[in-house]
Amino acid sequence: MSDKLGVVILAAGQGTRMRSKLPKVLHKLAGRSLLGRVIDTAKRLDPACIVVVHGHGGETVRQAFADDATLTWVEQAKQLGTGHAVRQAMPALTGMDRVLVLYGDVPLVSEETLARLIEARDDSALALLTVDLEDPHGYGRIVRDDNDDVMAIVEQKDANPLQLSIREINTGILIASFGPLKGWLEQLGNDNAQGEYYLTDIVELAVRTGVHVHAAQPEDPLEVMGVNDRVQLAELERHHQRIKAERLMRAGVTLRDPARFDVRGELSCGVDVEIDVNVLCEGRVELGDGVRIGANCVIRDSRIGDGVEILPNSIIEGAEIGAESRIGPFARLRPEARLADHVHVGNFVEIKKSDVASASKINHLSYIGDTTIGTRVNIGAGTITCNYDGANKHRTEIGDDVFVGSDTQLVAPVKVGNGATIGAGSTITRDTPADALTLCRATEQRTVKGWKRPVKKK
Ligand code: UD1
Numbered sequence: 001m002s003d004k005l006g007v008v009i010l011a012a013g014q015g016t017r018m019r020s021k022l023p024k025v026l027h028k029l030a031g032r033s034l035l036g037r038v039i040d041t042a043k044r045l046d047p048a049c050i051v052v053v054h055g056h057g058g059e060t061v062r063q064a065f066a067d068d069a070t071l072t073w074v075e076q077a078k079q080l081g082t083g084h085a086v087r088q089a090m091p092a093l094t095g096m097d098r099v100l101v102l103y104g105d106v107p108l109v110s111e112e113t114l115a116r117l118i119e120a121r122d123d124s125a126l127a128l129l130t131v132d133l134e135d136p137h138g139y140g141r142i143v144r145d146d147n148d149d150v151m152a153i154v155e156q157k158d159a160n161p162l163q164l165s166i167r168e169i170n171t172g173i174l175i176a177s178f179g180p181l182k183g184w185l186e187q188l189g190n191d192n193a194q195g196e197y198y199l200t201d202i203v204e205l206a207v208r209t210g211v212h213v214h215a216a217q218p219e220d221p222l223e224v225m226g227v228n229d230r231v232q233l234a235e236l237e238r239h240h241q242r243i244k245a246e247r248l249m250r251a252g253v254t255l256r257d258p259a260r261f262d263v264r265g266e267l268s269c270g271v272d273v274e275i276d277v278n279v280l281c282e283g284r285v286e287l288g289d290g291v292r293i294g295a296n297c298v299i300r301d302s303r304i305g306d307g308v309e310i311l312p313n314s315i316i317e318g319a320e321i322g323a324e325s326r327i328g329p330f331a332r333l334r335p336e337a338r339l340a341d342h343v344h345v346g347n348f349v350e351i352k353k354s355d356v357a358s359a360s361k362i363n364h365l366s367y368i369g370d371t372t373i374g375t376r377v378n379i380g381a382g383t384i385t386c387n388y389d390g391a392n393k394h395r396t397e398i399g400d401d402v403f404v405g406s407d408t409q410l411v412a413p414v415k416v417g418n419g420a421t422i423g424a425g426s427t428i429t430r431d432t433p434a435d436a437l438t439l440c441r442a443t444e445q446r447t448v449k450g451w452k453r454p455v456k457k458k
């Protein structure tokens with residue numbers, strides 16, 4: 001028995017209240033666009049097809065998902081109502097057995113809630129996702145009869161005073177059997193307060209043909225809240241972040257202040273991770289056991305080993321950090337910075353596309369780019385790898401047990417042999433031999449006796 005699920009996502013709305021040049025559904029919540037989130041959730045239900053209804057000028061929206069070949073796009077040139085929007089999508093849903101209607105601006109609906117709705121439909125041709133709200137103003141109300149059976153949905157603007165007092169509202173999300181849905185949509189009229197083809201009117205049509213309309217509720221009312229303006233967007237963002245933070249804390253992560261911690265992407269943590277205030281994790285971030293992250297750090301697409309300590313105000317992107325290393329404060333690790341175990345990186349040090357072997361230290365004010373550093377190396381304060389000649393990048397190779405004196409420039413391509421020492425203040429342009437001191441200074445040190453400091457002119 002085939003039971004093909006088709007999903008239609010309505011996203012034709014203008015979103016004027018966002019006051020934005022960007023279409024509403026492309027605004028981001030926790031780093032992912034609203035529509036992207038709905039699509040992700042829809043995909044987890046394993047549907048046979050996903051149809052997105054976009055509005056006039058929806059090209060920007062389409063383009064944002066250009067590399068996703070699984071989506072079908074349907075234009076609804078004029079917004080004549082939610083019923084009209086679904087009707088436009090029906091030809092693209094041909095062959096489906098069930099149709100689930102979602103909204104591009106309702107980003108937090110969970111897979112679990114949708115699974116419950118799908119289950120609620122069961123043997124009926126129609127099931128709705130409803131929720132009880134303290135303040136139901138603005139929403140369509142769920143009208144039930146004396147047996148508590150759903151009879152109709154009445155829009156705010158069409159409701160009588162008695163209906164307005166109903167607190168169970170229509171979230172808009174529903175699932176219906178394809179054939180009956182098609183029939184109901186064809187019968188919709190627009191003789192109502194807004195002159196629109198209401199999707200909600202299919203409920204009455206269904207009831208009239210003897211369909212028993214089921215209803216399911218979400219775990220959390222905020223799951224079904226839509227985004228109309230930036231205030232609501234921020235509310236949902238905070239809600240979403242709080243849930244993520246709670247999940248982490250329950251899994252053994254200490255958050256000094258869950259309200260000052262944000263995840264925009266996927267974060268996995270070992271046990272006994274401690275995160276101080278104002279930390280942002282973006283993309284895919286993996287933190288090993290016992291990792292400690294100081295205040296004001298940004299960590300993006302990085303893997304951080306067991307026992308690592310990141311001191312405050314460090315920015316880490318596309319990096320790998322081995323166990324027991326210590327980074328910061330004020331360190332910047334850029335893409336392809338790969339540090340082994342027990343590495344120390346201190347303040348105002350920038351590392352890019354470089355491998356640093358275990359127990360090496362770069363503690364102060366340095367730039368290390370396109371470099372390989374061996375084990376137990378000490379890079380003195382102010383050391384710069386001059387990796388770029390204005391046209392091409394070149395590599396610096398530093399062996400094991402090297403000591404680089406402060407304020408050294410290593411002009412790449414250049415190699416420093418194992419055990420070499422570089423005298424402070426050197427500009428190294430040629431390979432330096434192992435186990436020897438190499439230094440290069442413009443002049444011998446001299447002293448001018450009786451020299452007077454300049455004084456201010458009167
Ligand atoms: C709709 C429901 C209402 C429900 C509320 C939940 C109808 C008639 N009413 O009301 O019962 O309580 O949602 O938020 O369905 N859209 C299109 N094309 C259109 C019209 C709308 O794609 O022609 C999309 C919009 O982009 C939006 C969604 O459908 O994402 C809902 O449209 P909106 O006009 O906001 O519906 P409401 O009037 O709020």
Ligand code: CA
Binds near residue numbers: 194
């Ligand atoms: Ca409307």
